[in-house]
Amino acid sequence: MDKADKIREFDNATMAETTTPDMGIPFESCLIEGTPDPCMVVIVGASGDLTARKIVPALFNLFLNGGLPSPFFVFGCARTNLSNQEFRDKMKNPLKATNILDDQKWQDFSKSLYYQAIDYGELSSFRSLARSLRELDKKQGTGWNRVLYLAIPPSLYKSTAQMLGKAGLSVESEKKSGWARIVVEKPFGHDLDTAIDLDRSLHEHFQEHQIFRIDHYLAKETVQNILMFRFANSIFEPIWNRRYIDHVSITAAETLGVEHRAGYYEQAGVLRDMFQNHMMQLLALTAMDPPSLFEADRVRDEKVKVYRTIRPFPTADLKGYLVLGQYGAGALDGKRVPAYRDEPGIDPESLTPTFAMMKVFLDNWRWQGVPFYLTSGKRLAKKLTEIVVQFKEVPHSMFRQTLGEHITANRLSLGIYPDEKISLTFQTKNPGAKVCLRSVTMDFHYHQNYTGPILDAYEKVLLDCMLGDQMLFWRQDGVELCWSFLTPILSACESCGDRREMLLPYDSGTWGPKAVSDLKE
Ligand SMILES: NC(=O)c1ccc[n+]([C@@H]2O[C@H](COP(=O)([O-])OP(=O)(O)OC[C@H]3O[C@@H](n4cnc5c(N)ncnc54)[C@H](OP(=O)(O)O)[C@@H]3O)[C@@H](O)[C@H]2O)c1
DSSP states (O other): OOHHHHHHHHHHHHHHHHHHHHTOOTTTTHHHHOOOOSEEEEEEEESSSSIIIHHHHHHHHHHTTTOOOOOEEEEESSSSSOOHHHHHHHHHHGGGGSOOOOOHHHHHTTTTTTEEEEEEOHHHHHHHHHHHHHHHHHHHTTTTOEEEEEEEOOOHHHHHHHHHTTTTOOOOSSOOOOOOEEEEOOOSSHHHHHHHHHHHHHHHOOOGGGGEEOOOOSSSSHHHHHHHHHHTTTTTTTGGGGGTTEEEEEEEEEESSSSSSSSHHHHHHHHIIIIIIIIHHHHHHHOOOOOOSSSOOOOOOOHHHHHBBBBOGHHHHHHHEEEEEEEEEETTTTTTEOOOOGTTTTTTTOOOEEEEEEEBOOOOOTTTEEEEEEEEEBBBOEEEEEEEEEEESSSOOHHHHHHOOOOOOOEEEEEEEEEEEEEEEEEESSSSOOOOEEEEEEEEEOOOOOOOOOOOHHHOOOOOOHOOOOOOOHHHHHHHHHHHHHHHHHHHHHOOHHHHHHHEEETTBBOTTTTHHTTTO
């Protein structure tokens, strides 16, 4: 194709874009990336919240969209005694509040749900589970391919993984059996030592390629889109560095309080709950270099390189880099909400932070001297997740006689929630004879002109797990590097004499402690 043909093709595509924005690609063809092998999904802890609210609805929606293999079945187990029918009914309940429940389709899907009670402490119980799975596998023809999903409290991860292994459920043999994959939910440990310890236990029976550490944040469409935006366009990469970027703000704000997770949250706090995983992933996606190929290990290699460059905090001067807060009483959506210390199950003297803002530097050529402000908190003014890239001001203002030296710099905002959009703010001339500038914003809404079905984050991670694609899952080196950064901070925060003074109160419904503005100076 010569240059003229290419220009013609581009013009045609641009024209096509204004009329058919999908450029003729049927929406459905982008939805499911491949059909997994026949398999079973074994959920340990299937009587719990995660299974009913996330895992089974995700599998049902995959079923509706043709994303499940055939044959396929789900096998739930936990301590609670339930018959197959009781389990099916329990799983149907949360779907009633959604718009995906079609009774006939549910009937078809729910035939593939089974349940057996187990005792987490008894090997004989896991052996009995393995026998039941073998029988069903033979009957259904699922090729002994197993996803083993740990939907249990983190304190049970180690012992349960070992039990599954001892019962022979981790074994992959090229000749006879199919694959086995174990899925672990965050938190991956409580600090560096416990993360290493958990990993050691998982590796007693499972190899790294069998371990899928979920961070469902990574599977959000707009989070994945960060890589497409950065690396499928040539115009942003040349300016994505210290020469043009002043600072980057990454925010994940929640309006919810601690809800029913008091026991867990009191131990974890915001640094373990949000920074060790989601915030670090957003940082890596924003800061990483382009991988040579869009392939699991190459992408994860580049993320790990970012984690290696994070400058350790001077723990003697934490206040220069970190603001911690805890929510007090306040108002959200016109309703009064209680202080963290007055929530059920929370120690009235609790020193657990519910808000953190940290200033992070990356010691590499691209980012030297550019601060990354990471902020996350509960009971903030708005539920919002976004990455804002603040560019530098123009080096010289030719309008200084009329407008002065200061011209508002460009800003690029990658909205993840609630607005799934990309916005670019720039300066234009105000209409009129006088020289006046104004900031305008160009918006792209992620779902603009898209009417096809959408996979939610859990659907995407479950599908990828069945397909054996680890792109959206944590690799252990990344987990350990992030803990290596955070553990000294946690130790310093949790053991310092002025712990109480470091924890700044903020009213629910605001944007956190006032001291956050000092950190940005
Ligand atoms: N729920 C969410 O939205 C969410 C989001 C992200 C990550 N996670 C993680 O996913 C995992 C499961 O979450 P979940 O909310 O479903 O947990 P859950 O409801 O608290 O527990 C799941 C099941 O584990 C069993 N269990 C609970 N405590 C136990 C104990 N002390 N000893 C033995 N068994 C116990 C219970 O089943 P039986 O009593 O029947 O055995 C329970 O139904 C957790 O690690 C959580 O941190 C959850």
